[in-house]
Amino acid sequence: MGNSSGSLWLGAFAGFVVIVAVGWVLPIIGHFIGGLVAGLIAKGAGKGALAGFLAGILGGLIIAVLVTVGLVALGGLLGGLLGGFIGFLLGLLVAVAAVLLGIFGAIIAAIGGLIGGALSR
Numbered sequence: 001m002g003n004s005s006g007s008l009w010l011g012a013f014a015g016f017v018v019i020v021a022v023g024w025v026l027p028i029i030g031h032f033i034g035g036l037v038a039g040l041i042a043k044g045a046g047k048g049a050l051a052g053f054l055a056g057i058l059g060g061l062i063i064a065v066l067v068t069v070g071l072v073a074l075g076g077l078l079g080g081l082l083g084g085f086i087g088f089l090l091g092l093l094v095a096v097a098a099v100l101l102g103i104f105g106a107i108i109a110a111i112g113g114l115i116g117g118a119l120s121r
Contacts, residue, residue, distance in 0.1 A: 011042035013102055016059050019034035019105070034056065037055075
C-alpha cells in the first residue's frame with residue numbers, strides 16, 4: 001500500500017481516540033467527528049465508512065462498559081434495597097441500553113467516515 005491509499009486501522013484508531021475524547025461532551029457529534037477523522041485518514045468512501053464504523057464500535061464499547069459499570073453499581077445498590085431480582089432487571093436493562101447506544105454510535109461514526117473518506121479523495 002502506498003501513502004495515497006490511506007490506512008484503515010490507523011484511521012479507525014484515530015477515530016476511536018476522538019470518539020472517546022469528545023464523545024463524553026458531545027455524544028452524537030463526537031461519534032460523527034471521530035468517524036470523519038477516521039474516514040479522512042482511511043481515504044475513500046467505502047474504506048472511510050468501515051474505518052468510522054470500527055472506530056464507533058471501539059468507542060461505543062469503551063463508553064458502554066464505563067456507563068454500564070457505573071449504572072449497574074447504582075442498580076445493585078437499588079436492587080439491594082428493593083430486592084435481588086429488581087437489581088438484576090435494572091442491570092440487564094442498562095446493559096441492553098448500552099449495547100443499543102453503542103450500535104447507534106457506530107452507525108453515526110460510519111456516516112462520518114463515509115463523508116470523511118469521500119472528502120479525502
